[in-house]
Structure formats: structure tokens, C-alpha cells
Amino acid sequence: MSTEGFALFDTPLGHCGIAWGDRGLVGVLLPEHSLAQTRARMKRLYPQMHEMPPVPEAQAAITRITALLNGERDDLSDIALDMSEVPPFHQRVYEVARAIPPGRTLTYGEVAARIGEPGAARAVGQALGHNPFAPVVPCHRVLAVGARSGGFSAGGGVATKLRMLQIEGAQIGDAPGLFDGDGPLQQVRNSPDTLADKPRMGQQRK
Structure with a gap:
């Protein structure tokens, strides 16, 4: 560019x-x-x-x-991002988030474990709350423990997060409903493969 x-x-x-x-x-x-x-x-x-x-x-x-x-399954993981102003910890969180395919989710704790910082779920949430690249860095695919929606700092708040998950095919659990706030979500598991089996994506272009 x-x-x-x-x-x-x-x-x-x-x-x-x-x-x-x-x-x-x-x-x-x-x-x-x-x-x-x-x-x-x-x-x-x-x-x-x-x-x-x-x-x-x-x-x-x-x-x-x-x-x-619009519902197409493109993970956007090869779009070049300029992270020169992004703190290193946040970059590690964003790399893991970019590897989550549409329709799949991780919890804040699972992201923390994947960056080698078990117990840092709160810090992961804070990093995602400062994400300047949504939805290219898909912070909406990271949930609180128990598949609850957690927070969302973008316009529209949690309602926007849940709508994006619905568009991507994430199955909404039982009540409360889609726009009722911090409701449960059922993770979509399209195959028996785990995310850990997939190659890391989201490397910035040089």
C-alpha cells in the first residue's frame, strides 16, 4: 500500500x-x-x-x-495488518484469534493457554478489548468461560458480537436469546479436528 x-x-x-x-x-x-x-x-x-x-x-x-x-466463510487471515503500534502481548493474542475459523470459538482462557500464559484470561480479554482490526482479528469468536458471550467493545456491544456469531453459523444455546445479553453459546464443531491441529495463520506480510 x-x-x-x-x-x-x-x-x-x-x-x-x-x-x-x-x-x-x-x-x-x-x-x-x-x-x-x-x-x-x-x-x-x-x-x-x-x-x-x-x-x-x-x-x-x-x-x-x-x-x-454476508455469511461467506472467509477467515481473512492473510490480510496484511500493520501492527507496529500494537503491544507484543496483544500481537500474540491477535495471532491466536486470527487462527479461529468462522463458526468456531475459543474462550479467553484457551487463548491464554495457547500463547503460553495460562491464567492470563483477563489480560487476553483486555487485549481483545483494544483490538483495532475487528473483524479481521475476530475478537468476537472469543468467549467467556461456559461459552458465554463476554464483553465486546465495538459499536452495538454484545448484540453485535452475537449477531456476527450467528451470521457465521455459531449455534446459539438456550435462553437468554440472541440479543438478551451475556447468554450461552454452543461452539460449532464442524469436524473432529481441533484448532491445535491447524497451522498457525495470520502472519503479517513483509
């Missing part, structure tokens, strides 16, 4: 934002309550950037993000 800027784009969830620089995407923003609010938040987050038509790499990411939010 030879320039930097940001753009807004429409999805089934509403208008999202995307920002890019020379080394990849620097941020993706899930919808605020309105297009104007999404634009205003992008300007606050990236005051040095101007809104402009997306460069080809950003447009390709927009197309794939929109497809994911």
Missing part, C-alpha cells in the same frame, strides 16, 4: 471504516450507530489521515470483510 487514508463502506451490520498505510491495514472499525458517527470516530482515531477512495489492497479487504458479514 503506497499511501495512507481511510474509507467507509456498507455492510449488513451498517457502515464500517477501514484505514490503511504503507505496511497494511492500520485499523478496521465496526459500525457505530450511524454513518456520521462512524466517520467521526474514524477521524478521531486517525486524525492524520484523510477520507479517500480505497487503494486496491484496501478495496480487496473491504470486499472480503463485506462477504464475511
